[in-house]
Amino acid sequence: MQLSMTTAAGSGVPIAPVREPIVEVRNVSKLYGNTVVALQDIDLSFEKGHLTSLLGPSGCGKTTLLKIVAGLLQPSSGEIRVKGKPVNGPGAERAFVFQDFALMPWASVLENAAYGLKVQGVAKSEREDRARHYIGEVGLHGFEKKYPHELSGGMRQRVGLARALAVDADILLMDEPFSAVDEQTRRKFQEDLMHLREVENKTFLFVTHSIEEAVYVSDRIVLLSPRPGRVSEIIDPQISREISPDDLRRDENYLDTVERIWTGIKKYVE
Structure with missing residues (x-):
């Protein structure tokens, strides 16, 4: 073609x-x-x-x-x-948002959203502040301490998006x-x-x-x-x-x- x-x-x-x-x-x-x-x-x-x-x-x-x-x-x-x-x-x-959410089931919403920053070596207080900001941006304020099994599919995908946004990839x-x-x-x-x-x-x-x-x-x-x-x-x-x-x-x-x-x-x- x-x-x-x-x-x-x-x-x-x-x-x-x-x-x-x-x-x-x-x-x-x-x-x-x-x-x-x-x-x-x-x-x-x-x-x-x-x-x-x-x-x-x-x-x-x-x-x-x-x-x-x-x-x-x-x-x-x-x-x-x-x-x-x-x-x-x-x-x-570059940050990747997976179709199947790819969340860590043992980690909270906050920990999942901050994970990419942790891998980058960002200090805990800074990575949690940034993760909280993007958790709010995707409409999950108040769910920071919840775990993936406590969330709907749509909410889990929002966590994946927050994680991708938090690392500030272009x-x-x-x-x-x-x-x-x-x-x-x-x-x-x-x-x-x-x-x-x-x-x-x-x-x-x-x-x-x-x-x-x-x-x-x-x-x-x-x-x-x-x-x-x-x-x-x-x-x-x-x-x-x-x-x-x-x-x-x-x-x-x-x-x-x-x-x-x-x-x-x-x-x-x-």
């Missing part, structure tokens, strides 16, 4: 290239064993301060690409650069972070994510299976083709962020972009 013209959704007008890339994916391919090609010749740039979603059918390599950017997997060929420097493993400038890598919660909680998470993005001014790389979610939260959407995953299309949703969340979901541009993406990928759905 050839890389399509990059356009603003619904306009047919070429969009401007990434102005200030903080992450560069250069000709990345990933093979598992000698037969399974998960990704092939991926070239992408991710703009500082923007939220970019990776979207595509199951098995297209979205999570694989995210883990390669995180330094959790090595590419078979090509390279990743963050702030112009090659990535050879995990780094303090780039947050989020692997389907809302997929394990109910629809009502998921919508609230999406609204909270948009608020955090504005307040924190960080760069987000966001993997999702949901077209509606990708269009709702993203500055840019990267569509990947089925295995081997290649860049199929890049879309910049032309959606006003000034309107209310409820009105946005009824906005004509939002609905048109959702339909355009579905039309492009439904042929890959069995």
Whole structure:
């Protein structure tokens, strides 16, 4: 599949290239064993301060690409650069929010949220202060002493997000972070994510299976083709962020972009 013209959704007008890339994916391919090609010749740039979603059918390599950017997997060929420097493993400038929460069951909410800072050697008083701040930011004030088994799935995911925010990484890598919660909680998470993005001014790389979610939260959407995953299309949703969340979901541009993406990928759905 050839890389399509990059356009603003619904306009047919070429969009401007990434102005200030903080992450560069250069000709990345990933093979598992000698037969399974998960990704092939991926070239992408991710703009500082923007939220970019990776979207595509199951098995297209979205999570694989995210883990390669995180330094959790090595590419078979090509390279990743963050702030112009090659990535050879995990780094303090990147934080990963896992789909399955990845909390320590024996640790309190406060201890879980402060764990990344502990690993970095931050003094206890400072790391707990920072953890408390972000626990409040994600809506869990008052739950600092609770343990994961005492929380709902949505609350556990908020703890994972607080932990990622607390380490003050420039780039947050989020692997389907809302997929394990109910629809009502998921919508609230999406609204909270948009608020955090504005307040924190960080760069987000966001993997999702949901077209509606990708269009709702993203500055840019990267569509990947089925295995081997290649860049199929890049879309910049032309959606006003000034309107209310409820009105946005009824906005004509939002609905048109959702339909355009579905039309492009439904042929890959069995």
